[in-house]
Amino acid sequence: MDIFDFYRDKTKRSDLKDIFKDASQKHPDGLGEVFIEKDIWVTELLRLLFDEGLLEGKAVAFKGGTALSKRWKAIERFSEDIDLSIHWHDMLNGDKPEAEAWAETTMSNSQNKKFREAQTKRLEEWTLGFFERLKARLDAYGIEGLQANYLNSEKVEVYYPIVAEQTGSHYHLGPVLLEFGARNRGKPTEPSQLTTYLSEIEEYEEALSLPVAEDVLVFDPSYIIWEKLTALHQFCTSEKSPKAARLARHWYDVDCMMCKEIVDPLGNHQAINDVVEMKSARWSVKGVDFSLASTGKLCLIPDEPLRTEIAQDFVEMVEGGMYFGKPDDFSTILDRLSSTEKMINESLFLLSNTKT
Template sequence: MEKIAKLSEIEREEIFRNTAQRMKVHPAIIEKDFWVCYILNYLFKKSKWSKAFVFKGGTSLSKAYNLIQRFSEDIDLILDWRLLGYGDSEPWNDRTNTKQDLFNKEANERAFEFLKDVLLKELNEDIRRDLKDNIEFYISLDDKQTINFVYPQNFFNKSILQEIRLEFGALASWTPTEKALISSFVAEEYPQIFKKTTIEVPTVTANRTFWEKITILHKEANRNSGKFPLRYSRHYYDLYCLAKSNIKKEILQDKEMLSDVVKFKSKFYRSKWARYEDAKIGTIKLIPDSKYMRELESDYVKMQSMLYGEVPEFSEIMIMIKELEKEINTLK
């Protein structure tokens, strides 16, 4: 990994371009994927805080489990709340809704302070020392718990974000997790130029990620005002892929996981209009109000350049989601 990162721009450009030609995709995607894996390698193998992180979210479904064919846009990471001064189960203490909201704000502020004062400094110092290129890490203006990584760029594609977002969250569940092997597209196409082609990363299981995405869709299905969030069509695509995967049967048998996810979101991400109390077998809703469908479809069309392999039509995805909704609600 470090060997490729330390090559000259011209040498890296050739490797990324050749990999892109083999995979029949834009080289900017291969380049970004490499730097996603590079920063994961740093966080979990070199950072002094490596034991305090866990990999999660949609990118883990692609890089760790190969369950979706979607290129990496960001990296979702859990930050151990014990690092912020809380006890193992302290966030779970009984509180009134008002006090819980205050606790959540305090935890998020502590996470921001750690990222700003500790991790950001470490990243800028260590990565700049390792690389010849001009790079930068900075706190996102729209989310204080996100660090943006301005990675070395030889290629440009207007359809992808030209930065890697490291989205940290202290209020997230660590269980269940497992060790997963991750590799870049370059390592998969040219294993001979890597000393080690894979990285072992503690990762939230695909089962939990499935149910977390189900609750995201349930929340949006209950939306009755405001704009549909940007780039949210990825959750519908991800569930489409999971619904077609060979682990769907196993996932649907794990109904307790749905209860765990709902319990967690109800406490730490309380929302009256999300109707998490209905996010259970029999009353799950996955299809958004018809007034949002055009918006959602437009969002999906913009995202399609980030997909590879079989790219389903939007209508196919929504048919599958409707079938999945029915299947979940009729589970015994």
Template sequence: MLPSFLQQPSGDRREALQYGSDQSGRLPDLLEKDVWVVWGLQTIYGSRLGPSLTFKGGTSLSKAHKIIDRFSEDVDLTYDIRRLIPAHTESGAIPATASQEKKWRARIDVLLPEWIETEFIPTLQSALTAQQLTAEIKPYASAGKGEDKVLLRYPSALDASDSAYVRPAVLFEFGARATGEPHAVMPVSCDLASVDALSRQFSFPAAAPLVMSLSRTFWEKATAAHVYCLQARLRGERFARHWYDLAEIYRHPHQAVFDDHAVAALVATHKSRFYAEKDATGIPINYHDAVGGGLTLIPEGAALVTLRDDFERMTNAGLLAENAAGFDDVMTLCAEIQSHANRVFSRPRT
């Protein structure tokens, strides 16, 4: 049996990371973080927590779907709302009224942090202790509105990096306002494990998480981009990742995304109830219009400039491959997506 990479002395890990970087072209600190991302997934989905959680977002696109070549430090997980508040969801996973949504959200805002504290953190801590790993796991700045975060700080084998972004930590972000469906089990492995010399020398974490479908991931991101275009307001750094991810999905075989009208409608219904938004003029945003022939993916004026700046910061942080499409190319592809989606979804279905 091969020795565990994470249990090796820091000097041996550093040497392996540098070698893996030379062979793969990926930065060693990104490769190191990737190992811990997969370790987290392995621990979660090897425990009794796994069946309740769906792995989603950009990291799932790169690690499971293998659609994008973009590094993400965050692990986005949806706790199945039906498991968290079963008494409220017997008749369905989406509240019938705004009043009901407030009651559900209030329960989620109480129960999700409790579950994180009493179930999630102890599960990861037990695994760290059993494997004699010295990483630290703790709650991280509750985001409210049914979402919470946990930070896993690990001991880096590398010298201190000047990068303000690539820090030795993995952030687990939770939401509990959806089922996560449709989803399926998919294999996930470490990037270092693809380097033959290293895979013959060490064992690396591997996982089989329950992963959100490509169709739902696409429409979650497309509607998020649609909201930005109508509000002209950036929601934090690296929001431009949504446009990059949409473009990469479109560059791969993607027709199933546009054939899946049921998932598009599901996302619209879900966001209409749980994520109601208004545009820049104060008019409520209609998600069903977005998935019914009225999708907007290209911002205008200052909003486009802001998005470009955000994209360039993401690129400069080393989060994209050296040959990744630039901002203008991404916008060109997103314009094609917008046109194609609006043409397909405005047609009467037979």
């Protein structure tokens, strides 16, 4: 039976609720039923985006925590948002080669500002068109309560009728959030087949027709880890301390990628240079020098009081059931990341001195 038929027929929703409850008990990682349900919609949305062409042929990379979780099982937490990066050059009007367009739009602060303003308008126009396509496609399901909500040029929410029993955790946000960006890279990527957590339970894989996203373009992991490393560097060195809410996951994700050896952070120097160049040009933050991250002065360990605040955020994530099982204490994660910081800095310092 098609999983979505349970949603179409309200009399079958109690059966679906029982399925989610049973699946939570049988899932190898003990994933909560509310997350098993939400993942069905995350996977189906990825299928619509990439397999059915709702992205209109743009070079778009699926990245972030959800990509790490669904593509590589790199992290043992439920990541419920869909983070999508449209390759910046694909959004430009005109036929200038990418290298020429990059040089022109980054040659000065005024040109960079002009680019950001124009790109914001282009993204808004594109996202509004995407929203209408998505809305029409969701209407075709014939499921009451399934709808898209346009928030702004970078965010579209998808609401679905929640059947699974709720835990009351504030860390679980109801709708699936699609987040778009058009100032970053949307490549290199690798095509990947992504399935649901429910399909990991054999009896439901055999009994139900579950969504499969066949050709999702996932961002190269060398770029993912450096986007995350430079994000930590930003949080730790910014003149204005960031709000700790929902930030602890970034430290956890990097630690998991290192522990599971998903990618060697020093194995792709092109990725390092590309990410640092992009962040320096497009994402400048007061007090943050991204170039230090590539020359042996990467900072991954926050000072107080941010360190304590992030540790508390981590506790709230654990209590909110966002992890599969019990993760290591945040202090242990920071100890490992301190070693990671030292290893990366020593290598890149030697490399930068060799070049000079």
